Amino acid sequence: MVTLADSLVSSSARRLQLRMRPDLTAQQQRYLGQLYWVVKEPVGLKYFRFQEEEYAILQMLDGQTSLDEIKVEFESRFPPQKITVEELGQFVGMLHRSGLVIANVSGQGEQLSKRRTERAWKEFFGSASNILAMRFKGIDPDRILNWLYPKVRWFFTVPALIICLLFALSALLLVLVQFDTFHNKLPTFHQFFEAKNWIYLGITLAVTKVIHEFGHGLSCKHFGGECHEMGVMLLVLTPCLYCNVSDSWMLPNKYHRAAIGAAGMYVEVVIASICTYLWWFSEPGMLHQLALSTMFVCSVSTLIFNANPLLRYDGYYILSDLAEIPNMRQKASTILSRKLGSWCLGLEEPDDPFLPQRNQALFALYTVASSIYKWFILFGILFFLYKVLEPYDLKIVSQMLAIFSMSSLIGMPLYKVGKFFYVPGRLHQVKSKNIYVTLSILAAVVAFIAFVPLPYRVICPLELRPRGAESVYVHVPGILEEIAVEPGQKVEKDQPLGRLYSPELDLEINELEGQVAQEELRVKVVNSEWSTYSDRSAAIALPALIESLKATKEQLERRKRDRRHLALVAPTSGTVLPSPSVPEQPTLEGRELATWSGSPLQEENLGAYLEPPTVFCQIGDPTQWQADIVIDQDYYEFLEEGQDVEIMFDLLPGKIYSTKIEDIGPEMEFASRQLSSKGGGDLMVAQDSTGAERPISTSYQAYAEIHDDSGVLMQGLRGTAKVDARWQPLGKRLWRWVMRTFNFRL
Known part of the structure; x- marks a missing residue:
């Protein structure tokens, strides 16, 4: 008082x-x-x-x-x-x-309550602005860490660190030395992220992140720090833990603080190394899939998120500790805002002894790079979720996440700008010359984006097939007994290509021949009875017997014709081209034989059972090919005949083929197995009631001719076509993307 x-x-x-x-x-x-x-x-x-x-x-x-x-x-x-x-x-x-x-x-209680409310709202808006990584406070894990630390103390010693790093290096060398085999064993994007694997990815992400956070907490204990906060975090919609090790800031040794920041990545690298060997030596199954999911989660999260100092994760804190610049991101943002205020608004920069005085340009660039990378990662995650959820008609989930994330990223800067100018007298400090120059530059940039057309390329998937080639089909099912030609061999019309053998067909022909003989004998006997004895019953039965004999002979002739079709011959003169490769199918439990794979021309397929309408091979010109380009309906209006196309195939990444669009066909009804997402392609498909695969989105086909004298092209190659479409301003492209992405159908 x-x-x-x-x-x-x-x-x-x-x-x-x-x-x-x-x-x-x-x-x-x-x-x-x-x-x-x-x-x-x-x-x-x-x-x-x-x-x-x-x-x-x-x-x-x-x-x-x-x-x-x-x-x-x-x-x-x-x-x-x-x-x-x-x-x-x-x-x-x-x-x-x-x-x-x-x-x-x-009177302090009222002020403290008000301050707590403001802090709670600030934390809420902070969580809402990062909806893909939301935190919820939980328990004090000190007792758990004290119980667990003596059991894993060895893991944070220098000898253990050296051994684990050498082990990780060995796993990396295994991948590099066996990269081709490693790459071939990897599933495609859509195979890896199909719905049946979501549970594996979710479990992997949750478990690895829990271990990651315990790595931080235990390392903090190892170096003498404390950990009193552990809670739940929703990381890309997956629940996992987070561990607050801010107490490491009390440690005087900066290398110990950096080690605590790197402990989570250290744990994940060891886990990824173990799973690399497990995946490499295991057979397809649950363990195989879990190991691959763990490799993906640990490696991608470490490289893109945790180790990157542009995001406020482990890499940022490690860099901040080693550079001895606490609150580096906040100081860099302050430097950038002061520079922009000076250049764009003419505001004087007040002295601030707490800001770095040297290399301020680098801090400003760090803020710009950090913001760009944050947007890039956000777009990448949203696009990833969009592609994964699209085949299951769950695009609305990714669209809602995009709206919340984008609104927070756009709304927060606008709020800060408004708060900046809300300060009384701030507008009077702005210099008109600077603001006019700034507005002129912004207007020029907006006009450039909105009105200046720039080259525009449409990227489409494609499949390669021979141009004008005739296919040799299997018309009658049978066992492949002989292969008379090989790919690249020149043949003449009606030249034998191969032969099938059908024991069932031979047996049926033998039975029909016996049946014909019996019926002929019966007709002869009945006819004799009629001629000799004028048997009235024989006269009545004879026409039916003759008609039955005729039908049996016709059936016998059809089956003999089918047997002749077992001999595969060239329909025209040309070069033998292999048919599209059939992927290998795993042997089902209870079966002794797996279905054939590859091309029927391969010797290992001798003895395989071929069914109609299998393509045995094709006869055509090996220098003339045609690219079947699939055009999504969103880009159909921009493509026309005669436009330039650059084509690159997945298996020939260093070679680009230049050609033009020759023709644009009608709407696609069915998708080829090679192009479909289920066959490893990029075209999203769904099966109809008949089992046929149809494109999910309305699509059209365009055709482009490719001339190849090198002989490296083959039937069924997948690739990407870049079509030089009509020039468009950037603003129009962005608007089309927004309208296409956020197309809610109520």
Whole structure:
């Protein structure tokens, strides 16, 4: 309570009713050659970094000292530095807002409640702005970590680190040395991310991230830190744990802090290395799929997210510790905003001793690169979810996530800009010359994006097939007994190509021949009875017997004709071309033989059972090919005959074929197995009631001729076509993308 004597004394000379919280702990550290104090607030688990002079002021707040006394004490302890009472008041206010001091006055509960509400709303908006990685506070894991640490202490020793890194290097060398085999064993994108594998990916992501976070917590224990917060995090819609190891900031050794930041990646690298060997040596099955999922999750998350300093994950904190720049992202953003304010608005840059004074351009570029990479990762995740969910008509999920994520990324900067100009007198500080130049540049950029047409390429999947070739079909099922030609061999019309053998057909022909003989004999007997004895019953039965004999002979002739069709001959003169390769099918349990694979011309398929309408081979010109290009309906209007096309095949990545669109066909009804997502292609398909595969999206086919004298092209090659379509402004492309992506059908 303020007395009359107190009211007659200046405010700076009155006793300051604030004192330093007794539960705060502090650790002296050195950053860039200067001494600092890191203060830990144990209730909210917040950490603050103060210079030695600032920490001294905090210690002077004992509830009995006035601002004037603090000023005198400060200037006597840190000559020749000077400080004003106003500066002291601002600093003490910051300490009070940060919760580092206690006020010995009434009415503090209302202020603390208001501050807590503001902090809760801030955390809520922060979580909403990052919907793909939302955190929810949980338990204090200190007891769990204390129980677990003695059992895994060895894992964080130097010998264990060396052994684990050598083991990871061996797994990497295995992949590099056997890269071709490794690549061939990998499933396609759609095979890996099909619905039946979602459970594997979800379990893998959840388990690996839990172990990752325990790696952080246990390493923090190993180096003498504490961990008092572990909660649930939704990472790309998958529940897993997070571990708050902010207590590592209390450690004086920067390399120990960096090691704690890298511990999670260290654990994931070891897991990925183990799973590399498990996947390599295991047969297809649940273990095989789990190992592959773990390899993918650990490697991709480590490279793209955790190790990258552009995102605020492990790599960022490691770089911040090693560079000895706490709050590096915040300082870099402040530097960029100050530079933009100076260049675009003409605002003067106030002195800030806490910002880095050297290499400020690099910090500004870091902020720009970080923002671009964040947008890139967000688009990548949303596009990934869109592609995975599209075949199951769940695009609405990815679209809703995109709306929430995009609105937060766009809305937050707009809110900050509005808050910046909301400060009274801020608009009067803006220089008109700078703002006019800035608006002119922005208008020019917008006009360029909206109106200036630029080259536009449409990317489409394609399949290669011989141009004008005639297919040799299997018309009658049988066992492949003989292959008389090989790919690339020249043949003449009616030249034998191969022969099938059908025991069932031979048996049926023998039975029909016997039946014909019996019926002929019966007709002869009945006819004799009629001629000799004028048997009236024989006269009645004879026409039916003759008709039955005729039908049996016709059936016998058809089956003999089928037997002749077992001999496969060339329908025209030309070169033998292999048919599209048939993928290998796994042997089903309970069967002794697997279905044939590859091309029927391969010797290992001798003895295979071929059914109609299998293509045995094709006869054509090996230098003339045709690319069947699939055009999605969204791009159909931009393509026309005569446009230039660049074609690159998946198996020939270094070779580009230039050609033109010759013809654009009608709407596709069915999709080829090679192009369909189920066959490893990029065309999304769905099966109809008859079992046929149809494109999910309305698609059309275009045709382009390819001339090849090298002889490297083959039937069924998949590839990508880049069609030079009509020029379009960037703005129109972006608008079309938005309208296509966010097309909600209610």
